Amino acid sequence: MNALTFKDFATDQEVRWCPGCGDYAILKSVQRALADDGADPANTVFVSGIGCSSRLPYYIETYGFHTIHGRAPAFATGVKLANPELDVWVVTGDGDGLSIGGNHLLHALRRNINLNVLLFNNEIYGLTKGQYSPTSRPGTNSPSSPAGSVESPIAPGRFALGAGATFFARCVDIDQKGMPGLFNAAKDHPGTAFVEILQNCIVYNKDVFDDVVAKKNAPDNQILVQHGKPLLYGKENDKGLMLNTKTLQLEPVVLGTDGVSLNDIQVHDETNPTLAQILVDMGPGAPTAMGVIHRRTAPVFDQQFWGIRPKARKQQVNSLLRTGNLLDRR
């Protein structure tokens, strides 16, 4: 039936994000992903919480449910359990998903229910006018932290993997080429697929990811990981990550320097949760990992849920009532 283009996945509603907001590109990429994949609008549901990112369902011509703050994974769980045939997406942000809603995200990931979670991480509360968020870096100046925030931030990847995520990917909001494919990889993953999108809040946290995202920095500060391939990056693709077996860290190295050869470079294995943990935890001086960092198969909750239950009504109540110890006075 499907000759739908990305435009067919746009609603008639006026998009109301700030001019220049990274959300526009993400929205387009989601629409493009749906079109590329031949998605059926009637069988697709976008569920969101509260925040700038959570407005997204209003702009996508599928079923959509804009719910309450932090609870989108719980609503989505209900939708998916009620009808496992549906393709269910969760759209959330760093405040919605990791602060007020951290619990629900944790349990969705732990259960491995078949949802696709897009977390827009801009390291700030946008819709409430710029307070620091649980992913804000220490020292973030904001209306609620004028002296700089003193809290230790949570890394979404570390959180997800800690909760048992079976799919974790990362991308940046300006990567319009890469995002649709990555979103469809999430969609195709059986289980909870978690995608962290580094998103630029142009008003309250402008260019916070510039060290990674800006054109001049990207080649040396990002690494696109690919399953089965050595972890190489850099403008000349001559930089790589080598496992230091003493520190259990991936260390940036340069091919041909200090005797480093291609054989020394760690090969990416997306099914290895330990490697994924190291990749999301790389410290200063190392690039930020992008792409599918972790993907493995595990039992899927909605399949398990219905695997042990009758799928339809078999018993009539009238007969159920008339079992056990009855006193028959007829």
Added chain:
Amino acid sequence: MRASLFGQKIKVKQPLGTKTSHVVRFAGDSGDGIQLQGQQFTVASALAGHDLATLPDFPAEIRAPAGTRYGVSAFQIQFGGERITTPGDAPDVLIAFNPAALVVNLDTLAPHSLVVVDESAFSAQRLKRADLASNPLDDGTLDHHEVVRIDISHMTIEAVKPHGLGTKDSLRCKNFWALGLVLWMFDQPREPTQTWIKSKFGNNEQVRDANLTALDAGHAYGETAELSHILDQERIPEAPLDAVEYRTITGAESLALGLVAAGELADTELMFCSYPITPASSLLHNLVGLEDAGVATFQAEDEIAAVCAAIGSSYAGKLGVTSSSGPGIALKAEAIGLGVATELPLIVVNSQRAGPSTGMPTKTEQSDLYQAVYGRNGDTPLPVVATRSPADCFDAAIEAVRIALRHMTPVILLTDGYIANASELWPLPDLETYPDIETRRPTTEDSGSVFQRNPATLARLWAAPGDERFVHRIGGIEKDIDSGNISYDAANHQSMTNLRTGKIASVADFIDPQTIDQGHTSGLAVVAWGSTYGTIFKAVKDALIAGLNVAHIHIRHISPLPPNLAELLADFDTVLIPELNNGQLATLIRDRLCIPVQQLNKVTGQPLTVTEVRAAIELYATRQEQSAG
């Protein structure tokens, strides 16, 4: 047998001999199997043709330290050859397994009760554990009661010896020994208990046979000469029951069956999403056993997730149901508001318990009425329905679902810890006689907006994902009254607020008019709701026999109230509202009907007694004038 078992000559024939109903209370440690003993006795009573009502009364601790007063678990049953609507104000038979179980229940006993004690449990050490300086069996404490001392522990150990259990395991059979004795006392059948033991311990023959032996031994003990010179076996007449089938049912069982029955009537599958909490968890446990009857149960990570998953299910086309007690309902409030805003059907069951905060989880109360009616941000009305008894949960659940699907709205169904755990004899309904529940699912002819409304119910269409005709977005932001799109328009918000108010008000157009449960149409109206039904029924019945000008009006629909209620109450001089709270229905009635009301309030964690309600009736009711005829 030891001669000392019976002590001095006791006359107990009379207190038990002249009655058509009895109140028996079993009491022991929370690990003694008291609740099981009570449940088995309940089934036996029903099969013997008696009407009945029960009151389980247990501590919050699962296995409280043995012998302590706070660890006492009790089960009370009133049964007999007449209409029984309460578990009884005062037991006339107490079976006490230890000193603590005896002393904490002494104050509730009727004068000249029969007290059966396990004599071996009254050791110096056990007395100390119960904070007793002297032995109540010997110090005159029980002078006004008839006491039967039996070394139940010893007799049980002796009886089950052939089965080769250790002492500890042998002693675990003593509840069945005592049950056997009590079944003999009231000439009730052992078969249901035997069947239960066989199915429960089917794969452990040793334990199964020991328990069967203990049951028979207790029964034989009563039957042989040992007790017959002190205690007549009671033959209570059968109750005047209708020519239908009956079974005993707890509120949690009945509510579970009512929910799946409603699903059947609506041709809708249910998703029950909840998080464990006392005393609501029993509903989850019962529904797990009904999953082949059109319900799936999901244990969520918390109360909020439970209601959100239920709402998500409703959005996806299966009726979402969530259940909790007051603290959990508080957590669900924001999501319930979303259910109201998005106009999705949802059932929220509140098994009320004593509050505030954690309060007393195993003790009953009716103090969440304000929470149900008013407890949300914004002008967020929703229908509130209350159950009145264990069996009534079945019809109340169907009514709640009927309203939710007819009007596309969340509905709060109020029950309480007492109803959830208590049981009564239930004339089985025939679901074929219930009208189908209509839903707002689109028909094959429908198309267009999901916000097209039924003019009488103001309900929108219930279109679910998968239907290509109705691809749409909903959310918690105010929506345009026509298109459903986001709208911050001032006049539109006024219109939507009016619509939400009108929609819930329209529920009153469809509910049955309020009737008088019994009594006169003027004088004193005793108006109540929820689990006080049985007690008030009995108190008013007695007062009517005594010639008082009184009526009982029990309300199912808390919000909106039945439209004829004001008119009905206008003919009464006085309205008295007994409640297990500080006056919440009283406030609502004053608010909605602008009439003065008198209150009877009790918050001890225990149900009202007939005596308490009767005393209040005496205070406000007038005597009927003697009729000339």
